[in-house]
Amino acid sequence: MTANEFGQLFKITSFGESHGTALGVVIQGCPSGLEVNESLINNYLQRRRPGSLAWVSSRSEPENFEILSGVFEGKTLGTPIAITVHNTNQKSKDYDYIKNNPRVGHADDTWKNKYSHIDHRGGGRSSGRETLSRVIGGAFAEMLVKQSNLSTSIKSKITKLGPLVNSGDGVYPEGTEDLLINAKETGESYGGHINLVISNPIKNLGQPVFKKLKSELTSAMMSVGAVVGVEFEDSFENVLKKGTEFHDRATSKKYSGIRGGISTGEDISLTIAMKPTSSIKDIAKKGRHDPCILIRALPVLESMAYLVLADQILWSRLDNI
Amino acid sequence: MTANEFGQLFKITSFGESHGTALGVVIQGCPSGLEVNESLINNYLQRRRPGSLAWVSSRSEPENFEILSGVFEGKTLGTPIAITVHNTNQKSKDYDYIKNNPRVGHADDTWKNKYSHIDHRGGGRSSGRETLSRVIGGAFAEMLVKQSNLSTSIKSKITKLGPLVNSGDGVYPEGTEDLLINAKETGESYGGHINLVISNPIKNLGQPVFKKLKSELTSAMMSVGAVVGVEFEDSFENVLKKGTEFHDRATSKKYSGIRGGISTGEDISLTIAMKPTSSIKDIAKKGRHDPCILIRALPVLESMAYLVLADQILWSRLDNI
Amino acid sequence: MTANEFGQLFKITSFGESHGTALGVVIQGCPSGLEVNESLINNYLQRRRPGSLAWVSSRSEPENFEILSGVFEGKTLGTPIAITVHNTNQKSKDYDYIKNNPRVGHADDTWKNKYSHIDHRGGGRSSGRETLSRVIGGAFAEMLVKQSNLSTSIKSKITKLGPLVNSGDGVYPEGTEDLLINAKETGESYGGHINLVISNPIKNLGQPVFKKLKSELTSAMMSVGAVVGVEFEDSFENVLKKGTEFHDRATSKKYSGIRGGISTGEDISLTIAMKPTSSIKDIAKKGRHDPCILIRALPVLESMAYLVLADQILWSRLDNI
Amino acid sequence: MTANEFGQLFKITSFGESHGTALGVVIQGCPSGLEVNESLINNYLQRRRPGSLAWVSSRSEPENFEILSGVFEGKTLGTPIAITVHNTNQKSKDYDYIKNNPRVGHADDTWKNKYSHIDHRGGGRSSGRETLSRVIGGAFAEMLVKQSNLSTSIKSKITKLGPLVNSGDGVYPEGTEDLLINAKETGESYGGHINLVISNPIKNLGQPVFKKLKSELTSAMMSVGAVVGVEFEDSFENVLKKGTEFHDRATSKKYSGIRGGISTGEDISLTIAMKPTSSIKDIAKKGRHDPCILIRALPVLESMAYLVLADQILWSRLDNI
Secondary structure: OOOOEEOOOOEEEEEOOOOOOEEEEEEEOOOEOOEOOHHHHHHHHHHHOOOOOOOOOOOOOOOOEEEOOOEEOOEEOOOOEEEEEEOOOOOOOHHHHHHHOOOOOOOHHHHHHHHOOOOOOOOHHHOHHHHHHHHHHHHHHHHHHHHHOOOOEEEEEEEEEOOEEOOOOOOOOOOHHHHHHHHHHHOOOEOEEEEEEEEOOOOOOOOOOOOOHHHHHHHHHHOOOOEEEEEEOOHHHHOOOEHHHHOOHHHHHHHOOEEOOEEOOOOEEEEEEEOOOOOOHHHHHOOOOOOOOHHHHHHHHHHHHHHHHHHHHHHHHHOEO | OOOOEEOOOOEEEEEOOOOOOEEEEEEEOOOEOOEOOHHHHHHHHHHHOOOOOOOOOOOOOOOOEEEOOOEEOOEEOOOOEEEEEEOOOOOHHHHHHHHHOOOOOOOHHHHHHHHOOOOOOOOHHHOHHHHHHHHHHHHHHHHHHHHHOOOOEEEEEEEEEOOEEOOOOOOOOOOHHHHHHHHHHHOOOEOEEEEEEEEOOOOOOOOOOOOOHHHHHHHHHHOOOOEEEEEEOOHHHHOOOEHHHHOOHHHHHHHOOEEOOEEOOOOEEEEEEEOOOOOOHHHHHOOOOOOOOHHHHHHHHHHHHHHHHHHHHHHHOOOEO | OOOOEEOOOOEEEEEOOOOOOEEEEEEEOOOEOOEOOHHHHHHHHHHHOOOOOOOOOOOOOOOOEEEOOOEEOOEEOOOOEEEEEEOOOOOHHHHHHHHHOOOOOOOHHHHHHHHOOOOOOOOHHHOHHHHHHHHHHHHHHHHHHHHHOOOOEEEEEEEEEOOEEOOOOOOOOOOHHHHHHHHHHHOOOEOEEEEEEEEOOOOOOOOOOOOOHHHHHHHHHHOOOOEEEEEEOOHHHHOOOEHHHHOOHHHHHHHOOEEOOEEOOOOEEEEEEEOOOOOOHHHHHOOOOOOOOHHHHHHHHHHHHHHHHHHHHHHHOOOEO | OOOOEEOOOOEEEEEOOOOOOEEEEEEEOOOEOOEOOHHHHHHHHHHHOOOOOOOOOOOOOOOOEEEOOOEEOOEEOOOOEEEEEEOOOOOHHHHHHHHHOOOOOOOHHHHHHHHOOOOOOOOHHHOHHHHHHHHHHHHHHHHHHHHHOOOOEEEEEEEEEOOEEOOOOOOOOOOHHHHHHHHHHHOOOEOEEEEEEEEOOOOOOOOOOOOOHHHHHHHHHHOOOOEEEEEEOOHHHHOOOEHHHHOOHHHHHHHOOEEOOEEOOOOEEEEEEEOOOOOOHHHHHOOOOOOOOHHHHHHHHHHHHHHHHHHHHHHHOOOEO
16 A cells, blocks of 8 residues: 555645546645635646756656535635646557566666556656646645735755755756756756745744644655655754853844744745756656656645645644634 | 554553643554563663663653553553553642743643643653653564564664764764763753664665655654654765766665665664754753753664564555455 | 545455545555455456346446556555546436526435535535445455465355345345346335355454454444445344343354454354445336345445454454563 | 544543453644543443443442643643543452453454454443543543534434333433343343434534545444434434425424534434443353443533534634635
8 A cells, every 4th residue: 555645624635646547636624615726726737847947957848737526616615626638648659668668766666566467658657747736735735824924934945965055046057057958968967955944924823743834844844755854944953052152142033933833923944955867868858757846846845835734724723712 | 632642553542741740642553462571661661761870861761651451461452452551750849840840842832822821840751751652552563564574673773973973883972971061060961863773674665655655754753852863874964965976886776775765675774863952051950951962863763663663564554346 | 524434454445436536445454475366356346346147237337447556466565555446437418407406305405414515416525436446445455364364255145135035045036036127117116134144254353342343343234335234143132032042052153253342263254234226216217226235235345344353353363472 | 452542633532441440532623722521531431430320320429520631721732631530449359350261252363363462350441431431532522522513412312212212302311220120120221222422513614525424423432332323303214205395395304403513503413223232141240241232322422423514613713724
């Protein structure tokens, strides 16, 4: 059995194989009466789309979603919101090749060991294409978060990409385009660091023992494919300071967005380490492989963070008599 | 409402306030017929006990646990295992003082904001004393893991403690005792890095989309009080390498313990950043405050990792027909 | 929020409004490698279809299902199985009428009170059309049950329908057709008793305290629209006997299919009371209303029973070390 | 694994074997700030106590409960409420006898088949003694229900007991005492019908598809040992009426307490069939066996109904934006 749900009270169920008929999501727990912003969904889909950056990927898949249920006259019904995206760009010719040549560095073999029967046509559920379901769910989560507190927002950017450092306000470092065009040609790939900031979060989200906000957020980030490290602020460096320095007012305010597992209302900042994609060398040159997935990962990571907040907003309704 | 459960199929429910009558745990999902090793429980309790290192803490609390249910003639019954530890060392004299003087840097105020009515006698559920429940649960998880694969083991050690580095095999760096005795006297505190290694994990644990083994382990570590960062191997540094270098056989094997969210059977290594305790200066000098909680955190972190493995062992029974 | 899931380890998520774009189901927990029998799904859909009995209903909706995910080359992948049925027969002309005239005896008003914003086009989620999702899920549950034990089968029949009694082997009493044709003309409706028998159930299903097999089965039956009573065998009558008589070997074997909450392997027999449909008199004469829903309920009740067994088959994998 | 939890947002975890060290319950989800009425707990314990009716049972076990956590200064903390009752009346001399002589009609053998290793000292978890945990949980559920709506109340009484009928207001029929004293002497046992009425329930409880209030209540009743049938009002008789008669205003109001799965605010009435205890003849004469458990079951059934309402009260907080 595979776990395909995220969240408990605000919950998404993700389904679909990369080369199957359709992918999709069922969103449960979204309260009745929420206004649905379809252009927000489109915006997320556009940002995570392969080929959105011409220089990064050779694929171009406009993603058309269809709302099957749960929305009526522009508002949520409180019933499950089912949304599908049909697969239109599967290249069946690749099919038999992959069947007999499990891809190096991919999860094909671990799946095969675990489940015996697998869909070998390009990743199945382990494909990054699964994140379609997450960003659609994330769009609804953002709607609920904004409905609860209009001033909350989540923004992410790439602060380090291989050798490059992002010192400005851009989404990625200067020089990224050249680096990746070159990488595409030479069969190279790059990872890096992403900074994600939750501005003006609602107070009192998260729980003090096991569903600490820091634990929920970290787990959410780590559920994304190539993520291999998460820290709040520059923790790995900062924790080596003396306590009197670490807890000094000037520094400590950076950490104060979560205390005892619960949001204080101040900003929360995470740094996420993502590894270089495993498609390198000759494999990367042929076929439609991204030399770097960090740019497309940004809307996915933001979606996961919104999903955590939406779930905790509902949990917090149960706190007091 | 507060979340006090960890795991789904192998699940612990933690209860108890630090100054209430008792703390305890209910362990559900432990299959019937498992031999119970009480000395293992004692060993965990001993390692996380305040005062186990004379030079670290002024408290000394021998923890006597009582098994109320779920075990009969030395074996689990498959029914809930309820275990309590009564509180014997509460100092009621501190009581009124704390009531009117919420402690700086603690979660007292966030709790008060969220739940209105709180137990102000020294942390309540946000006290580190809650981890008693976790190590008892962890001991049972270890029994189940070992029953499934005798060669699996989990070991952790402090690799950096403030200015100190642990280059040897010891649990903490050389010089730790002097550093902490001095810290205790001067009102200083220290954080650091912990390395936790899962040796010979069972293959095929974890799930490919949302309960990825890396996600479950990270969430488990982050549920522990002062943890503020988790990475697999030295991810934050390594991901900045080129893909051709990162995925080079010599390096990549370090990461190969989890692929596509699923354990491969190879060792898994995590680094955990823990911040210095917030009791510093005058507050730290009076009262029974630890200048460093990393040593006592080791059995807690190991317990959390065993709990993740035990849960996933049960999940994996559902994979195939 | 509305609850739209049934089962825990073998779980269906039902979605869709009666007059929305599509209804459907996501089946989670179905192990990998199960052979998929599509004609079984069709058979369930056909049996619950409105208009399957020409004399009962004026509607005729051939239900075409589409498998979106989770099945590959005729076998389950262990991933979520998403299946949709598009709505093709919505009469939009009825739309505005119902909006301003909530139907007597239906749940329109309770929904409105609870959720504020509702889909008023003919029942939304409270429509019997939702049971489409259940029978599709039930078909997969039956596949898993049969894979575990080929000789298990579940059969139901109507034993009493208003004034009629079914003493034979038929699915409904003799005289049913005439009674219902007449009812349709006169605006009458009928309820009755259904007997459902689980033959040769797998042993050791169900749990001794809270997920007793009797509790799970009864809850499943009661989740179906018009069901208002459930008894094992003729319990309401039999429990008034003296214990020495009740537990007499000849009688007690009827009850022995479940003991202490757990299946013994012997047959299990339930009687279910369903009330007459609430569309009566003038309302029943116009529009497409069934004067009796018991016949169409049979595959739904069987599906719910299979779903309980499938879930418990997976639970039983966790019993012992 | 055994399921020992009831409820989802307001949830009890029941633990303890009948002859183990202690039984108990952990109550999760009870919001912070609820005033705790300890005499209500005592009252429930007293009503379900063996020996509360001198003529029914030879045991007399005053049950002393201890609150270990979750309550402070007379109010709930929002943290888990753990409560234990130690076993003081285990007769160890019976021990070896039962080991070698599994009791007829009890669940000893089904447990043994399912779990291999069992506690054979008098029922273990399948003992009726487990219901201690339920009535303690039920008392807290009642506190929450009353806090939400002071006028809600749940009352049950025995309407039929073997040959006797209760036409008055008493908890059991006239003649019960004589019947049971005689049964005790002759090794007879009796079952019967219980009527449980929820007066003035809060509106809008329950959910329209799978957690219908009728389904939740039935499941709750059926989770109690000897219950073998549940109907709303006299359903099994009434559903055989014509629809025009059944839905006649005069009759239908009896059923109107739940519509579309959701409470309307009107009273809800259930009838519950409980079978005669299986300890009959010589076995019943020696030892401490009740010839009828219906009287002691009343507080247990009421508790289960309160637990359903408390859970649904919390669910209903999630309905709307």
